[in-house]
Amino acid sequence: MSTVFIPAVLRPNVGGVKSLELEGDSIRGVVEALVAKHPSLGSQLLTEDGDLNRFVNVYVNGQDVRYLAGLDTPVAPADEVRLLPAMAGG
Amino acid sequence: MPKSYADLLREARAQIREVSPQDVDALPPGAATIVDVREASEWEQGHLPGAYHVSKSYIEQQIEGAAPDRDAPVILYCAGGVRSLFAAQTLSEMGYTNVASMSGGFQAWKGAGLEFETPVVLSAEQKQRYSRHLLIPEVGSEGQAKLLSSKALIIGAGGLGSPAALYLAAAGVGTIGIIDFDVVDLSNLQRQIIHTSDRVGERKVESARTSINALNPDVNVVLHEEMLVAANVERIIAGYDVILDGTDTFETRYILNDAAVAAGIPVVHASVFRFEGQLTTFVPFEGPCYRCLYPTPPPPELAPGCSVAGVLGVVPGILGMLQANEALKVMLGIGETLAGRLLLFDALETEFTELKLRRDPNCPVCSDAAVEARATGRPRAVSNVGADAPFLLTTTGLAGKVSPEARA
Numbered sequence: 001m002s003t004v005f006i007p008a009v010l011r012p013n014v015g016g017v018k019s020l021e022l023e024g025d026s027i028r029g030v031v032e033a034l035v036a037k038h039p040s041l042g043s044q045l046l047t048e049d050g051d052l053n054r055f056v057n058v059y060v061n062g063q064d065v066r067y068l069a070g071l072d073t074p075v076a077p078a079d080e081v082r083l084l085p086a087m088a089g090g
Numbered sequence: 091m092p093k094s095y096a097d098l099l100r101e102a103r104a105q106i107r108e109v110s111p112q113d114v115d116a117l118p119p120g121a122a123t124i125v126d127v128r129e130a131s132e133w134e135q136g137h138l139p140g141a142y143h144v145s146k147s148y149i150e151q152q153i154e155g156a157a158p159d160r161d162a163p164v165i166l167y168c169a170g171g172v173r174s175l176f177a178a179q180t181l182s183e184m185g186y187t188n189v190a191s192m193s194g195g196f197q198a199w200k201g202a203g204l205e206f207e208t209p210v211v212l213s214a215e216q217k218q219r220y221s222r223h224l225l226i227p228e229v230g231s232e233g234q235a236k237l238l239s240s241k242a243l244i245i246g247a248g249g250l251g252s253p254a255a256l257y258l259a260a261a262g263v264g265t266i267g268i269i270d271f272d273v274v275d276l277s278n279l280q281r282q283i284i285h286t287s288d289r290v291g292e293r294k295v296e297s298a299r300t301s302i303n304a305l306n307p308d309v310n311v312v313l314h315e316e317m318l319v320a321a322n323v324e325r326i327i328a329g330y331d332v333i334l335d336g337t338d339t340f341e342t343r344y345i346l347n348d349a350a351v352a353a354g355i356p357v358v359h360a361s362v363f364r365f366e367g368q369l370t371t372f373v374p375f376e377g378p379c380y381r382c383l384y385p386t387p388p389p390p391e392l393a394p395g396c397s398v399a400g401v402l403g404v405v406p407g408i409l410g411m412l413q414a415n416e417a418l419k420v421m422l423g424i425g426e427t428l429a430g431r432l433l434l435f436d437a438l439e440t441e442f443t444e445l446k447l448r449r450d451p452n453c454p455v456c457s458d459a460a461v462e463a464r465a466t467g468r469p470r471a472v473s474n475v476g477a478d479a480p481f482l483l484t485t486t487g488l489a490g491k492v493s494p495e496a497r498a
Contacts, residue, residue, distance in 0.1 A: 008366050009392060009399075018439075044392060055388035062445050082445070084434075086384040087361040087368060089396040090250045090338040090406065 002030055002075050005082045013040045022081075027058055028071040030081055045083070057084040102175040105182065107190045111199040114138070114165055114192055122163035125156055127177045128196070132169060136206045138199060141167075142227065146177045153181060155227035160185045167192035167199070210235035216308070220262055228424045234262060238308065240421040241265040243330040245318060245346060247272075247298040249396065249406030250336030250360050250413060252284035257414040259302040259309045263421065266302060267312040267330060270294040281403035318342050323349040332420045333357045334413045336406075338395040340387035347372065347380035351456045352464065356427075358416040360409040362401050363394075365437040367409040370428045370447060371416045375456060377429035382450035405437050 001021040006014050014020060020037070024030035031052075035042045045056055051071070052058060058065045059082040065073040075081060093101075114124065119140065126137050127146040137143065142156035146168070157164045164186055166174035174191040181189045192199070200206060212220065212231055216238075223229040223237075242263050244251045247270040258266055272294050274285045289297040295313040302311050314326050318337070323345050327333060335346055335357050343359070350357045350372070357372045359380060372379050387393070396406075412433070419425040434443040454460055463469050 008364050009394075053388075054386045055384060055392070057384070059445050062443075064446065064448060066450075067448050082443075084368075084432075084445070085388050085392055086340065087363040087366070088338055088340045088343065088387075088393050089362045089399065089401060090246050090248050090336040090360070 027073045106178040108193040109190045123157045136208045163188045171195040238264040243267040243333045246336040247294040249281040250410040252282045253410035254414040259306045269314040271317045332417045335359045358413045367435040369433045373429040378447045378449045379456040
């Protein structure tokens with residue numbers, strides 16, 4: 001089980017919780033598990049082709065998966081996965 | 091057995107190694123910490139290049155700031171070479187193992203025709219106003235003088251810009267530019283603490299200037315009462331040393347990013363949403379830029395601004411002050427900025443999280459290929475906002491060529 005941290009802007013899609021424990025041995029697996037549980041997140045996180053949307057950053061233990069192996073980045077059970085969309089408020 | 095001055099001097103000479111001004115001049119830079127132990131009024135008349143000033147009367151209290159390593163070489167000097175001998179004895183007692191005194195002091199140094207620096211002299215009022223800065227070795231009067239001659243641009247006199255502007259003003263940043271085209275609204279006052287109830291309806295830039303000058307009349311406030319757009323961004327940001335981005339639209343953030351990268355000006359970025367904030371410092375070509383972090387803006391429903399989503403007033407307060415801290419470090423050239431790191435703040439949990447950021451080798455704005463394309467007049471198309479901005483056609487922007495005050 002990896003811990004996935006949900007940013008405030010996406011929390012309405014997951015019942016308001018701050019984090020979820022999800023199965024998956026890669027980012028793809030974890031995101032698929034997340035979307036299976038909360039389908040309304042699908043269009044916000046993924047493109048029609050199933051890639052990560054460019055406006056949502058995903059970090060594993062503080063590292064951006066775009067500079068690791070993208071959706072194929074392996075995720076170990078104790079890892080922290082963080083979804084991070086851009087925010088504009090000032 | 092009472093001792094005379096001559097006895098004490100003889101003992102100090104026997105105990106402390108003396109070096110000549112020529113020996114000190116021949117040292118490679120950084121080989122020893124050089125400390126001027128004269129009084130402030132003497133230091134102001136000129137001192138050795140790169141020396142620290144710790145007057146003899148404060149030597150016990152302040153030497154560790156200038157020379158934290160007790161085994162590293164320290165050379166003390168005064169006007170004629172006597173006070174520095176006695177001060178060196180004190181350092182020996184404190185456990186400094188490699189202390190020397192420069193014989194003949196500053197008089198001998200000047201007499202030998204060696205190079206010296208004259209520090210910027212703060213007025214008596216400035217010394218009092220900034221006294222808590224002057225006590226910090228990393229700032230001191232040199233750092234304060236740097237701040238007084240520095241220019242910071244604040245985009246947005248809102249939730250982030252309010253605390254940032256007030257603290258930069260209090261710190262004595264000599265020129266503060268403020269961009270805002272809005273007027274003060276009652277709903278702003280829950281967080282935009284630079285404005286006041288009796289200034290509702292007033293132009294925000296004017297209201298900000300009133301507060302800044304009430305706090306510190308040293309500050310020259312430059313008002314830019316316009317919306318930051320591609321057509322004016324290059325003109326507005328030119329000449330500033332650092333920019334604090336506190337806008338609330340993605341479009342402005344991308345436009346600012348692209349122009350600041352082209353002009354080589356660091357941008358301290360912050361954004362807020364309800365109980366959360368994000369903060370980083372974009373230093374062009376040293377770390378990532380905004381487009382490396384977020385290549386494209388999210389759809390509007392995923393990124394509502396404060397006026398739609400709301401925000402706990404203290405959140406932009408905290409983030410705005412962290413922005414001011416980053417900007418001060420950039421201007422002073424001290425410490426480590428957040429370049430390459432994204433700091434997340436969660437007010438509900440009182441939790442800070444740090445994420446690692448990287449430069450995108452394919453960034454359309456700050457990658458080597460993008461810089462080269464700008465240099466050859468064929469800038470790369472940027473897929474979303476700001477692509478038609480004129481600064482994409484220039485190599486370096488106008489930074490440093492036009493002074494912000496001149497355009498006020």
